[in-house]
Amino acid sequence: MYMMDINRKQFSEVKKSIKTAIIPIGMMEAHGPHASLGTDVLIPREFLRRIDAEMGEQLLIGAEIPYGRSFGLLPFEGTIDVSTDAFSNYVYEVGKEFYRNGFPYIVLFNGHGGNIPSLQIVTEKLAELGAIVMTINWWLDYRHTIVEITPGFGHGGEDETALVLAIDKKLAYTEGLQPQEFGTLPNIKYHGWGKDMFPDAYSGDPGAATAEKGHKLFEALVPLMIKDIEIMWNTTRGRV
Numbered sequence: 001m002y003m004m005d006i007n008r009k010q011f012s013e014v015k016k017s018i019k020t021a022i023i024p025i026g027m028m029e030a031h032g033p034h035a036s037l038g039t040d041v042l043i044p045r046e047f048l049r050r051i052d053a054e055m056g057e058q059l060l061i062g063a064e065i066p067y068g069r070s071f072g073l074l075p076f077e078g079t080i081d082v083s084t085d086a087f088s089n090y091v092y093e094v095g096k097e098f099y100r101n102g103f104p105y106i107v108l109f110n111g112h113g114g115n116i117p118s119l120q121i122v123t124e125k126l127a128e129l130g131a132i133v134m135t136i137n138w139w140l141d142y143r144h145t146i147v148e149i150t151p152g153f154g155h156g157g158e159d160e161t162a163l164v165l166a167i168d169k170k171l172a173y174t175e176g177l178q179p180q181e182f183g184t185l186p187n188i189k190y191h192g193w194g195k196d197m198f199p200d201a202y203s204g205d206p207g208a209a210t211a212e213k214g215h216k217l218f219e220a221l222v223p224l225m226i227k228d229i230e231i232m233w234n235t236t237r238g239r240v
């Protein structure tokens with residue numbers, strides 16, 4: 001169920017049966033030369049549309065947080081970066097408000113790697129407040145399944161490009177894209193590091209992406225996400 005679509009009376013009614021709020025979190029940033037700047041917003045949006053179709057009666061999906069933290073893609077135009085401090089404080093405040101409004105379970109559905117350090121801070125602070133919090137980082141949590149369908153995964157790689165093509169073929173192109181290796185290591189940082197890490201603002205093999213592979217990814221991953229949400233409920237019974 002989407003919070004965007006209901007009024008206050010319905011919200012009050014919904015709270016009697018729904019105890020889980022999902023906050024979609026994305027980023028506006030460069031994804032190579034070829035994929036939408038909104039890739040990290042669009043992919044969670046589509047995953048959640050499919051999850052809502054399966055179990056919408058058990059979840060309240062909040063409005064998206066579209067801007068996040070991107071140290072890595074900062075050197076590329078089209079990246080709208082928010083500092084870790086500002087971003088983590090803001091997401092925490094939003095999560096805290098869902099908790100105050102009566103949702104003890106909070107799922108941070110994240111579409112972007114650079115957000116992870118901030119969301120870890122948020123998760124721990126919300127947990128200390130009393131909430132039960134799960135973060136879904138789809139490209140990491142379900143990597144073993146993803147590599148079977150799109151082995152050329154990466155930032156703006158085969159997996160992300162296939163998923164946006166599955167949403168709308170106008171959102172990305174694949175012609176003329178060569179596979180890109182990381183130019184340095186993720187555990188080294190310096191000013192402008194992202195330009196070395198992600199040559200031309202991507203990694204992996206987006207040239208191998210197709211909309212069909214994207215559809216396969218959506219179909220394979222949604223049941224795994226639903227299972228994880230159910231595991232969260234089943235393993236924390238009696239805590240809320």
Ligand SMILES: [Zn+2]
Nearest residue numbers: 039040156160
């Ligand atoms: Zn991305």
